[in-house]
Amino acid sequence: MATIRASCSDCGDVELTTSDVNVRICEDDNSGTYAFRCPYCKMTVVKSAETRTIDLLVASGVAFTTWRLPAELFETHIGEPITHDDLLDFHDLLEDELALGTIMSDLADT
Numbered sequence: 001m002a003t004i005r006a007s008c009s010d011c012g013d014v015e016l017t018t019s020d021v022n023v024r025i026c027e028d029d030n031s032g033t034y035a036f037r038c039p040y041c042k043m044t045v046v047k048s049a050e051t052r053t054i055d056l057l058v059a060s061g062v063a064f065t066t067w068r069l070p071a072e073l074f075e076t077h078i079g080e081p082i083t084h085d086d087l088l089d090f091h092d093l094l095e096d097e098l099a100l101g102t103i104m105s106d107l108a109d110t
């Protein structure tokens with residue numbers, strides 16, 4: 001099993017094995033991170049890494065998982081972003097069943 005040298009921001013350089021490290025690769029932009037639990041302070045350390053480093057980790061036997069960016073990032077957004085006032089109005093609307101029913105009915109017609 002290969003030895004992997006990494007660093008914890010609190011404890012400094014640490015030595016790990018391939019089973020101590022996990023790699024995550026984003027399928028959309030091919031960015032990668034690796035994570036491990038520091039053997040000294042027991043905190044989880046997550047670091048981004050270049051593709052070359054990620055490829056080396058995976059080639060040496062580190063387990064990896066893939067993930068995708070949320071689909072909402074690719075949606076087309078129309079109009080202004082909602083504000084705190086919008087949220088307060090919505091909260092008030094949720095307590096007014098008559099007004100909420102009217103709006104829901106109007107939305108169903110469109």
Ligand SMILES: [Zn+2]
Pocket residue numbers: 008009010011012038039040041042043
């Ligand atoms: Zn540490």
